[in-house]
Amino acid sequence: MILLDSLQNPPIKTPLLQKLISPKFPNFQAITPNTAQKIQQENKALSEFLGMQRVRPFSFSTETFYYLLSKLSLQYKIALALSASPLLYYAYLSHPNKEDFIPLIPDKKSGKLDLKTAKDKGANCFILPYLNEDILTLNACFDDFFEERDFVVWDISYALSLGLPLPKRANIFLANGENLGLMRPFGILASQKSDFYGLGETYLEIENLYGVFLEAIQSQENLKEDYAKEFFECLKSHLQDSCYLFYPTPKNTLALGLKGNRARDLIQGLIFDEIQLINGAECLYGFLRPSFVLQLMGYTETQARELLSLSFYDKKADLKKIAYKIAQKYQQLQRLKEE
Numbered sequence: 001m002i003l004l005d006s007l008q009n010p011p012i013k014t015p016l017l018q019k020l021i022s023p024k025f026p027n028f029q030a031i032t033p034n035t036a037q038k039i040q041q042e043n044k045a046l047s048e049f050l051g052m053q054r055v056r057p058f059s060f061s062t063e064t065f066y067y068l069l070s071k072l073s074l075q076y077k078i079a080l081a082l083s084a085s086p087l088l089y090y091a092y093l094s095h096p097n098k099e100d101f102i103p104l105i106p107d108k109k110s111g112k113l114d115l116k117t118a119k120d121k122g123a124n125c126f127i128l129p130y131l132n133e134d135i136l137t138l139n140a141c142f143d144d145f146f147e148e149r150d151f152v153v154w155d156i157s158y159a160l161s162l163g164l165p166l167p168k169r170a171n172i173f174l175a176n177g178e179n180l181g182l183m184r185p186f187g188i189l190a191s192q193k194s195d196f197y198g199l200g201e202t203y204l205e206i207e208n209l210y211g212v213f214l215e216a217i218q219s220q221e222n223l224k225e226d227y228a229k230e231f232f233e234c235l236k237s238h239l240q241d242s243c244y245l246f247y248p249t250p251k252n253t254l255a256l257g258l259k260g261n262r263a264r265d266l267i268q269g270l271i272f273d274e275i276q277l278i279n280g281a282e283c284l285y286g287f288l289r290p291s292f293v294l295q296l297m298g299y300t301e302t303q304a305r306e307l308l309s310l311s312f313y314d315k316k317a318d319l320k321k322i323a324y325k326i327a328q329k330y331q332q333l334q335r336l337k338e339e
Helices: 012-021 033-050 062-073 087-092 115-120 157-162 209-218 227-242 264-271 292-296 319-338
Strands: 054-057 078-081 102-105 124-131 150-154 170-174 187-192 241-244 255-257 307-311
Touching: 012 209, 033 187, 054 078, 054 209, 062 078, 062 087, 062 124, 062 150, 062 227, 102 115, 102 307, 157 170, 170 264, 187 209, 227 241, 227 255, 227 319, 241 292, 264 307
Parallel strands: 078 102, 078 124, 124 150, 150 170
Antiparallel strands: 054 187, 170 187, 241 255, 255 307
16 A cells, blocks of 8 residues: 555554553552653653643543633633644634634645734743644744733644754643554643643653653654655656645645646545545544635635645655556546547
8 A cells, every 4th residue: 555644644563552451450550660751751751852841631522622622711812723633723613712712824835834923912821833734834933923921732743753953942741652653642731841731730641652652753764765746747747737735844745736636536646556545634533524724714615725734754666657556547547528
C-alpha cells in the first residue's frame, strides 16, 4: 500500500501499542510506590523533552475540547482557529457560549491566520494548530506576536510528526498520539505549570502512556529530502495546468488541487492501485464531506472537492509511477464526466 496520508493517518506502531496494553489491570495499585514512581519519571522525561513542567492524558475528543473551552473561557477572551482539529471545531459549534469566542479562519488569499484582528477585539487566549488542517499551512510564525499576558495553546501534533521545531511561546501543548502511530484516544496535554493552570488536576493516569509517547516521538523518521516537490513536478508533467497548489506547505506535504476533481471518486478509484490519500480531515474520519477548512475560508463545495491533502514519508516510493497512476485515473474520470 502506498500511503500519501501518513501525516494524518500513519501506520500503527504495534510494538509501542503493545506496551500500552501490557498492564494486567486497567488500574494500577497506586498504594504501592513502584508503578507511581515509574509514571512520575516518565512524565518528567516527556515534559523535559517538550520544554514543559508536567503532562497529562488528553483524548482529542469533542468532549475534551468542549471542557477545555469551557474552563479557559472563565478566565480569558478566547480566539480559536477553526482550522485546527475538526473535533475542536465541533466543540466550538456545540458550545452555548460560542458567540463569546473569536473564530480564526485562514485568509483565502494567503492561507494564513490573522491574529492581529482578534487581538484588537480583546483576545488574550489563543488556541492554534501548528499546521492548519487540510491545507497544511504553517502558523509557526506567530511566536513573536504574543504578549506576556496572553495565554497560548498550541496543537503540536503535526510538528512532532514532521520533526519541526516547537513554538517557543506556549502555556500548553496538545499532542495527538494518532499522528505518531498510536491508537485513539492516546493524546497528551503538556503544561508550563504543574497545576495545569487550574484546568483540573483530577484525572486518571494511563500506565506507560508517557514513556510510549516519548518513544513514539523519538522514533519518527524525518526525511531530509523534499519528496513532495519531486512528486508535484512529475504530476505536473502529466496534467499541466490541471494540477495546482492551494498554498505553500512544509517539506514533504502538499495541498494539491486537481481542476474539476471529485475527491471521493478519485480516492475510490485509486484503492485498486493500492494508493491511499485523503481530501481532508472529514474525509479521513469517514464523514464523507469535502474539506471543512476550505469551505470556512470561502471556497465552494465544488472547489473544496478538488483538494488532496498529501504527505510523503516513504523514501523508497516510486514517485514517478505514483504520479502517473494518479494522473491516469484523474484523466479517466474527467473523460467519463464529459461523456
